[in-house]
Amino acid sequence: LPAGTTARELAASIGPGLAKAALVARVAGQLRDLDRPIEADASVALLTDRDPEALEVLRHSSAHILATAVRELFPGTGIGFGPPIEDGFYYDFQVDRPFTPEDLERIQARMVEVARRDDAFAREVVDRAAANARFADDPLKLERIAELGDDETITVYTNGPFTDLCRGPPVPGTGRLKHFKLLHAADAYWRGDEKRQMLQRIYGTAWFRKEDLDAYLNRLEEARRRDHRVLGRQLDLYSIQEMVGPGLVFWHPRGAIVKWLLSRTVEDDNVRSGYELVYTPNITREELFRVSGHLPLYEANQYPPMAAGHEESEDVRYRAKPMNCPMHCLIYQSQQRSYRDLPLRLSEVANVYRNERSGVLHGLLRVRGLCMDDAHIFC
Numbered sequence: 001l002p003a004g005t006t007a008r009e010l011a012a013s014i015g016p017g018l019a020k021a022a023l024v025a026r027v028a029g030q031l032r033d034l035d036r037p038i039e040a041d042a043s044v045a046l047l048t049d050r051d052p053e054a055l056e057v058l059r060h061s062s063a064h065i066l067a068t069a070v071r072e073l074f075p076g077t078g079i080g081f082g083p084p085i086e087d088g089f090y091y092d093f094q095v096d097r098p099f100t101p102e103d104l105e106r107i108q109a110r111m112v113e114v115a116r117r118d119d120a121f122a123r124e125v126v127d128r129a130a131a132n133a134r135f136a137d138d139p140l141k142l143e144r145i146a147e148l149g150d151d152e153t154i155t156v157y158t159n160g161p162f163t164d165l166c167r168g169p170p171v172p173g174t175g176r177l178k179h180f181k182l183l184h185a186a187d188a189y190w191r192g193d194e195k196r197q198m199l200q201r202i203y204g205t206a207w208f209r210k211e212d213l214d215a216y217l218n219r220l221e222e223a224r225r226r227d228h229r230v231l232g233r234q235l236d237l238y239s240i241q242e243m244v245g246p247g248l249v250f251w252h253p254r255g256a257i258v259k260w261l262l263s264r265t266v267e268d269d270n271v272r273s274g275y276e277l278v279y280t281p282n283i284t285r286e287e288l289f290r291v292s293g294h295l296p297l298y299e300a301n302q303y304p305p306m307a308a309g310h311e312e313s314e315d316v317r318y319r320a321k322p323m324n325c326p327m328h329c330l331i332y333q334s335q336q337r338s339y340r341d342l343p344l345r346l347s348e349v350a351n352v353y354r355n356e357r358s359g360v361l362h363g364l365l366r367v368r369g370l371c372m373d374d375a376h377i378f379c
């Protein structure tokens with residue numbers, strides 16, 4: 001085929017069935033939209049809804065029509081990022097108030113309208129000045145443009161009235177998006193930085209077939225019924241109490257038995273595997289973490305220092321330990337070792353404490369105080 005042939009034309013030359021089914025092309029190992037010209041010799045694969053990579057492209061495209069619907073319903077909304085994720089997609093928006101369930105219903109309905117228009121996704125290469133002019137009213141996009149390197153190609157994709165800064169590729173048109181569902185909205189800091197502004201993140205899922213969408217939504221509903229936070233209350237396993245603080249777990253008798261049995265199982269298995277058990281303090285002088293290198297890298301997730309004890313000088317500070325590595329190193333250093341002693345395997349089921357941001361705490365899955373099966377091998 002001559003240089004400049006598009007992947008869509010390539011598909012049509014093979015057959016009308018493939019031309020209709022093709023969603024995206026892999027050209028020399030990189031995904032491209034079907035209308036982008038192929039300028040040089042390359043291996044080309046045409047992906048359909050049978051290819052896992054095409055599902056990720058479908059979800060990326062679903063984020064575009066989500067942003068299209070939000071901009072149409074809420075003019076002036078700031079547009080952040082909208083990537084595909086496992087089982088779906090999300091998009092971050094800067095709005096004056098949080099989205100309500102009623103808002104999500106309206107947005108879902110408008111997304112259906114956007115899909116039915118079957119607007120093509122059109123790619124355009126722009127220079128930095130044109131990109132800044134295109135997104136002059138959107139500071140979130142301007143910040144992203146400013147980060148792009150001087151030699152980086154800046155591309156935008158347009159579907160109907162909506163244009164987004166995007167590397168692509170999307171599916172050929174919005175009409176390919178049929179089976180999608182918005183799930184919920186949540187707060188999200190811009191760029192994941194708690195010092196930046198709070199945005200609203202809308203999560204959704206998208207599938208090629210209705211039965212796949214229905215099966216996924218059914219799995220979510222089953223998971224909600226089996227949510228460990230609900231079961232924890234129903235079975236009286238554990239609680240997290242405001243008087244003590246979020247992310248700090250009280251194990252009630254029934255839950256404590258489960259935890260105790262699990263700890264015994266872990267320790268027995270580690271001993272059988274050649275590990276020796278150790279136990280180390282829950283707090284330490286912070287100098288230990290400075291020597292180990294943890295403190296400058298991990299301080300944001302450590303609890304602040306505590307004042308020294310009565311016998312200490314005033315410039316000594318203590319910290320709760322978030323990990324055991326330096327402690328186990330000190331056990332190794334406590335005596336002269338021969339190469340005949342190696343490998344030395346140390347194991348500890350230890351309590352550690354991490355100053356996680358409140359926005360990421362989630363039941364027992366993300367906590368501030370946890371019991372950790374930790375081990376180190378000196379070899």
